[in-house]
Amino acid sequence: MNQRWSKLVSTASTASVLLLLWIVAGLAFDNFWSPFVVADLFSENAFLGISAIGMTLVILSGGIDLSVGSVIGFTTIFVATLITDHSVSPWLAWLTALLIGTGFGAMMGFLIHVFELPAFLVTLAGLFFARGMAFFVKPESVQIRSETYEWLSSCAVPTGGGAELELTTLILLSVFAIALVTLNLTRFGRNIFAIGGSQSSAQLMGLPVGRTKVLVYAISGFCSALAGITMTLYMDSGNPINATALELDAIAIVVIGGTLLSGGVGGVTGTMLGFLIYGTIYQITYFASLSSSLATIAIGALLLTFIMLQRLIVAPAEAE
Amino acid sequence: MAPLLSIRSLEKRFPGVIALAGVDFELQRGEVHALMGENGAGKSTLIKVLTGVHARDGGIVELDGVSIKASSPRHAESLGISTVYQEVNLVPQLSVAENISLGRQPRRWGLISWRRLAQKADTALKQLGLSLDVRRPLSSYSIAIQQLVAIARAIDIDAKMLILDEPTSSLDQQEVELLFSVMNRLRDQGMGIVFVTHFLDQVYEISDRITVLRSGVNVGTAATGNMDRLGLIQRMLGAKWSADTVEGQTRPEKSLDDKLIVLQTRQLGRRGSIEPFDLQIREGEVIGLAGLLGSGRTELVRLLFGLNSASTGTLEVDGQPVSRWSPRKAIDAGFAFCPEDRKREGLVEQLTVRENILLAMQAARSVGSPVPLRRQLEISRTYVDQLNIKTPGVHTRTATLSGGNQQKVLLARWLATKPRLLILDEPTRGIDIGTKAEIEALICELSAAGLAVVLISSELEDLVRCCDRVVVLRDRHVVGEVTGDELNQRCMMEMLAHHDGT
Numbered sequence: 135m136n137q138r139w140s141k142l143v144s145t146a147s148t149a150s151v152l153l154l155l156w157i158v159a160g161l162a163f164d165n166f167w168s169p170f171v172v173a174d175l176f177s178e179n180a181f182l183g184i185s186a187i188g189m190t191l192v193i194l195s196g197g198i199d200l201s202v203g204s205v206i207g208f209t210t211i212f213v214a215t216l217i218t219d220h221s222v223s224p225w226l227a228w229l230t231a232l233l234i235g236t237g238f239g240a241m242m243g244f245l246i247h248v249f250e251l252p253a254f255l256v257t258l259a260g261l262f263f264a265r266g267m268a269f270f271v272k273p274e275s276v277q278i279r280s281e282t283y284e285w286l287s288s289c290a291v292p293t294g295g296g297a298e299l300e301l302t303t304l305i306l307l308s309v310f311a312i313a314l315v316t317l318n319l320t321r322f323g324r325n326i327f328a329i330g331g332s333q334s335s336a337q338l339m340g341l342p343v344g345r346t347k348v349l350v351y352a353i354s355g356f357c358s359a360l361a362g363i364t365m366t367l368y369m370d371s372g373n374p375i376n377a378t379a380l381e382l383d384a385i386a387i388v389v390i391g392g393t394l395l396s397g398g399v400g401g402v403t404g405t406m407l408g409f410l411i412y413g414t415i416y417q418i419t420y421f422a423s424l425s426s427s428l429a430t431i432a433i434g435a436l437l438l439t440f441i442m443l444q445r446l447i448v449a450p451a452e453a454e
Numbered sequence: 455m456a457p458l459l460s461i462r463s464l465e466k467r468f469p470g471v472i473a474l475a476g477v478d479f480e481l482q483r484g485e486v487h488a489l490m491g492e493n494g495a496g497k498s499t500l501i502k503v504l505t506g507v508h509a510r511d512g513g514i515v516e517l518d519g520v521s522i523k524a525s526s527p528r529h530a531e532s533l534g535i536s537t538v539y540q541e542v543n544l545v546p547q548l549s550v551a552e553n554i555s556l557g558r559q560p561r562r563w564g565l566i567s568w569r570r571l572a573q574k575a576d577t578a579l580k581q582l583g584l585s586l587d588v589r590r591p592l593s594s595y596s597i598a599i600q601q602l603v604a605i606a607r608a609i610d611i612d613a614k615m616l617i618l619d620e621p622t623s624s625l626d627q628q629e630v631e632l633l634f635s636v637m638n639r640l641r642d643q644g645m646g647i648v649f650v651t652h653f654l655d656q657v658y659e660i661s662d663r664i665t666v667l668r669s670g671v672n673v674g675t676a677a678t679g680n681m682d683r684l685g686l687i688q689r690m691l692g693a694k695w696s697a698d699t700v701e702g703q704t705r706p707e708k709s710l711d712d713k714l715i716v717l718q719t720r721q722l723g724r725r726g727s728i729e730p731f732d733l734q735i736r737e738g739e740v741i742g743l744a745g746l747l748g749s750g751r752t753e754l755v756r757l758l759f760g761l762n763s764a765s766t767g768t769l770e771v772d773g774q775p776v777s778r779w780s781p782r783k784a785i786d787a788g789f790a791f792c793p794e795d796r797k798r799e800g801l802v803e804q805l806t807v808r809e810n811i812l813l814a815m816q817a818a819r820s821v822g823s824p825v826p827l828r829r830q831l832e833i834s835r836t837y838v839d840q841l842n843i844k845t846p847g848v849h850t851r852t853a854t855l856s857g858g859n860q861q862k863v864l865l866a867r868w869l870a871t872k873p874r875l876l877i878l879d880e881p882t883r884g885i886d887i888g889t890k891a892e893i894e895a896l897i898c899e900l901s902a903a904g905l906a907v908v909l910i911s912s913e914l915e916d917l918v919r920c921c922d923r924v925v926v927l928r929d930r931h932v933v934g935e936v937t938g939d940e941l942n943q944r945c946m947m948e949m950l951a952h953h954d955g956t
């Protein structure tokens with residue numbers, strides 16, 4: 135069995151888990167199969183999906199980004215404070231937040247590449263730093279009062295059946311589309327795979343390793359900031375405690391989506407499926423009026439299953 | 455006209471080693487220039503300094519009369535230097551096509567055109583006489599093919615000069631010929647080619663000039679016609695030279711009939727990889743496996759060592775049939791296996807020379823009884839001396855050793871286990887001619903003391919020199935066996951080529 139095969143199998147198994155969940159849930163609960171549920175699935179967790187896509191790029195390149203949750207938290211309180219306390223225009227606030235997030239990611243990527251530091255440690259430091267900065271900006275929740283926010287929350291694309299795609303969903307879908315094209319159809323995207331597959335080979339093949347790695351972390355930082363902005367759109371507030379440990383959910387989604395933690399194999403389509411599985415499991419607990427702790431347990435179990443599955447499929451393929 | 459490339463007193467120091475001690479080197483347009491030297495002489499380092507993998511400590515490099523200082527392989531490529539490095543340096547997870555084009559994929563409207571990319575790869579491989587499914591991942595092909603893919607990648611761009619660092623180490627005769635025809639064509643187009651190899655025949659076939667490096671200095675450049683083999687070997691080895699190295703060992707006559715049978719197979723086979731075969735190996739016997747690439751040699755020994763499971767037949771060790779044969783059990787039975795692909799399944803590059811040598815020996819003992827450090831040092835130093843491993847010390851990380859010296863460390867690892875049966879898959883690949891003779895002598899010596907050896911080699915003369923018996927394989931079949939007077943190159947060639955070899 136070759137690796138193209140094993141990749142297909144792993145995407146197919148993710149997709150079939152999703153399908154299975156939907157069939158079972160649809161049979162068990164009335165109204166589960168409705169456009170509203172689907173729309174909710176996307177909009178409620180859009181910020182998580184966005185950061186998982188950024189995380190996919192980082193993991194594909196053979197790295198990891200633990201600062202994601204903190205950067206989201208920082209962005210929410212930063213944007214909220216600027217808008218509410220300092221009456222800055224939301225657009226300007228967003229732009230600043232995106233620049234900070236991107237710059238912060240680029241900074242970490244630079245340290246990782248130039249000083250050959252482990253990504254795990256650099257981004258762990260980033261996690262503490264960004265969370266600290268979030269509390270430094272303001273240690274409590276801030277409500278956002280802005281006409282732009284009110285107007286934007288009414289923006290939506292009807293999809294028929296009365297349901298609509300909210301702005302947050304549209305942002306997620308655009309990020310997904312851009313990532314998909316970037317990874318599969320640009321040299322930069324392919325270089326990410328090459329570096330994750332073998333960094334020393336990539337170097338000797340004359341690929342721009344340093345630039346690519348810095349850019350990957352910058353993109354992840356951008357995605358985190360964008361996820362933070364999306365979160366403020368969804369919650370109309372900012373809070374320094376937001377999105378604590380969210381990077382772990384993002385990593386779980388990426389892995390369930392079939393991307394190997396060792397880098398070089400995977401993609402954002404899988405991540406999107408993983409994201410939908412994640413959301414569906416929470417929806418099911420909601421429909422069944424179960425406590426959400428059950429969903430967390432289910433995700434843990436699912437993660438383990440997928441890791442084992444990958445081991446079973448990928449290990450023999452590599453041994454060939 | 456100024457030479458294409460001119461290097462003057464190039465220096466490179468690594469901790470504990472002076473790899474290049476002021477090397478002068480010149481390459482003309484339209485010439486194939488062989489770069490020779492024993493393991494650790496500094497050939498790869500010279501190349502890597504030239505292409506910016508390592509920063510230089512001194513010296514001047516001029517390309518086309520202009521002084522250059524490549525800061526990275528990427529930079530070197532943009533200056534017109536295309537390189538195939540010693541080990542295959544590609545990305546195994548990506549497709550063959552993509553490996554050829556990475557970094558310069560054909561695009562339409564800024565986006566990669568996968569269709570044209572595949573076509574491009576097809577064309578590039580055709581030049582080397584290869585046609586394969588370029589969409590499959592590189593890892594699904596043998597090292598020989600991976601090596602060819604790396605070459606295809608290097609000649610796919612318009613470059614002023616091409617550097618090939620041991621490109622032929624895994625190739626068979628036919629593939630080498632194809633490569634040479636491509637090199638000839640590039641030479642005629644005016645490209646300068648640097649060619650590193652340990653195969654003397656190839657040097658005399660293709661090169662216009664030869665430069666010999668020894669311990670990081672140029673000890674002579676001459677037109678190929680003006681440097682005969684003897685002179686070349688003398689230059690390479692310096693004081694270490696002796697007539698023995700050139701003529702090699704002669705096989706001692708021994709009688710094996712009264713020796714114990716260590717291993718015997720009865721119709722052992724694995725579907726899709728090797729047809730059922732019978733094989734008997736006695737103590738003290740050296741058995742060679744001859745066959746072209748893909749003839750099933752490696753597959754056969756993988757079965758013997760339990761790396762793959764058999765689908766038919768039985769395997770007997772000391773007359774006892776074994777069940778559920780595995781590497782673990784094979785090691786317990788005193789078997790040792792030195793694989794062909796040292797990068798993927800051999801060396802742990804981050805460990806030191808000592809740790810790598812002791813690895814298999816340690817594993818054979820229980821966790822509770824480690825080998826005492828003093829003994830470890832003793833053992834590793836013995837092998838460093840015996841195999842002539844060029845390293846600053848036994849505490850050096852193996853990642854920094856030259857390619858051939860890494861191979862020797864791997865060999866030492868298995869010798870250290872004091873096995874009863876030693877399986878060697880291309881043990882002298884990438885090893886210089888002096889050390890090769892020493893390793894062959896060692897094999898003879900050990901087999902005289904009762905060690906059974908299974909030796910795979912693509913070089914028939916090596917087999918003739920070392921083996922008591924040679925098993926010939928073709929298309930995944932054992933097609934025959936030669937011993938005694940028949941054990942010569944002609945006989946084996948005929949069996950390899952003809953269908954009625956049995």
Ligand SMILES: Nc1ncnc2c1ncn2[C@@H]1O[C@H](COP(=O)(O)OP(=O)(O)OP(=O)(O)O)[C@@H](O)[C@H]1O
Nearest residue numbers: 468473493494495496497498499854855856857858
């Ligand atoms: N990265 C490194 N760090 C430290 N020492 C190194 C490094 N690379 C090479 N060396 C040392 O430099 C010397 C020359 O090595 P080099 O790889 O150039 O030899 P070579 O001529 O290519 O040999 P071979 O035929 O075995 O490939 C060796 O002693 C080696 O141990």
Ligand SMILES: [Mg+2]
Nearest residue numbers: 498540856857
């Ligand atoms: Mg070398």
